[in-house]
Amino acid sequence: GQQLNQSPQSMFIQEGEDVSMNCTSSSIFNTWLWYKQDPGEGPVLLIALYKAGELTSNGRLTAQFGITRKDSFLNISASIPSDVGIYFCAGQRGYNNNDMRFGAGTRLTVKP
Amino acid sequence: KAGVTQTPRYLIKTRGQQVTLSCSPISGHRSVSWYQQTPGQGLQFLFEYFSETQRNKGNFPGRFSGRQFSNSRSEMNVSTLELGDSALYLCASSDRAGGTEAFFGQGTRLTVV
Numbered sequence: 001g002q003q004l005n006q007s008p009q010s011m012f013i014q015e016g017e018d019v020s021m022n023c024t025s026s027s028i029f030n031t032w033l034w035y036k037q038d039p040g041e042g043p044v045l046l047i048a049l050y051k052a053g054e055l056t057s058n059g060r061l062t063a064q065f066g067i068t069r070k071d072s073f074l075n076i077s078a079s080i081p082s083d084v085g086i087y088f089c090a091g092q093r094g095y096n097n098n099d100m101r102f103g104a105g106t107r108l109t110v111k112p
Numbered sequence: 113k114a115g116v117t118q119t120p121r122y123l124i125k126t127r128g129q130q131v132t133l134s135c136s137p138i139s140g141h142r143s144v145s146w147y148q149q150t151p152g153q154g155l156q157f158l159f160e161y162f163s164e165t166q167r168n169k170g171n172f173p174g175r176f177s178g179r180q181f182s183n184s185r186s187e188m189n190v191s192t193l194e195l196g197d198s199a200l201y202l203c204a205s206s207d208r209a210g211g212t213e214a215f216f217g218q219g220t221r222l223t224v225v
Contacts, residue, residue: 031212042116042202042216043155088155095210096168102155 003027006089006103014111019076021087021106029091029101032065032072037086037105046087047074079110114139116205116217124223130191133220137184137205143167144186145211146178149200149219158201161186162209193224 006023013019023032031050035043047058049065049072056063062075072089086105093099117136125131137144146158157170161180178188184205190197200221204214 033212035216040218042204042219044216045213048213090155092210092212095212096160100157100211104154 003101004089004091004103006106008106009104010107010109012109012111013079015079015081017079019079019083019108020073021089022071022073023089023091023103024071025091025101026070027091027093027101028069029093030069031092032063033090033092034061034063034072034074035088035090037088039085043088076108079108081110081112084108084110116203116215118201118203118217118220120220121218122221122223124225125193127193127195127224129193130189131193131222133188133190133201133203133222135186135188135203135205135217137186137203138207138215141205141207141215142184143206143209143211143214144180144184145204145206145214146186146188147202147204148172149202150198155202157211158188160209160211167209190222195224198222198224 004023004025034046037043047063052069053067054065060077064073086107088105089103119134143162145160148156160168164180175191180186200219202219204216206214
């Protein structure tokens with residue numbers, strides 16, 4: 001179940017603004033994943049992080065694996081209307097799904 | 113390459129009935145994982161099948177079961193449905209065991225009345 005603290009729960013921003021969201025945990029994870037889910041669809045993997053301190057970009061998205069291995073951050077630069085959706089973080093301790101924990105999601109609304 | 117296909121997209125069932133959901137993974141993927149998503153509990157892992165064997169199981173009652181066929185297609189069964197089983201059931205396929213970097217299907221929305 002949800003054992004990751006993801007914040008904020010929701011964000012209302014203006015098109016063109018930058019967005020930051022994060023996930024924290026009391027446990028150490030070896031993998032951090034960020035997903036986006038549109039209404040009525042399944043989550044889509046945006047970025048996967050495998051090393052502490054790693055900073056990875058995917059277009060306007062940048063995610064970082066925290067040095068303590070207990071947190072991760074996702075930034076979206078110059079937001080556009082199609083960025084609307086729910087963003088989930090997931091942390092995985094080992095190589096098994098039952099080691100994976102999900103955040104509750106950040107609901108992003110972008111006003112044109 | 114076709115994506116992960118889940119059928120049906122929507123289902124309405126009555127308490128006490130049973131239901132079978134189907135998932136066709138991406139061609140060549142041998143790992144299929146199932147998740148339950150609800151507003152209250154978020155995404156929760158049900159089980160993973162890899163090469164026709166259940167590799168991992170989450171913390172769900174025995175009413176939830178699954179199987180995988182030789183072509184990697186997977187089915188999930190829920191018996192004696194309860195109102196609380198209403199959820200979006202997501203299937204994810206991966207070319208590696210463990211579910212990391214998996215591709216999700218659109219899900220099956222199950223409503224139990």
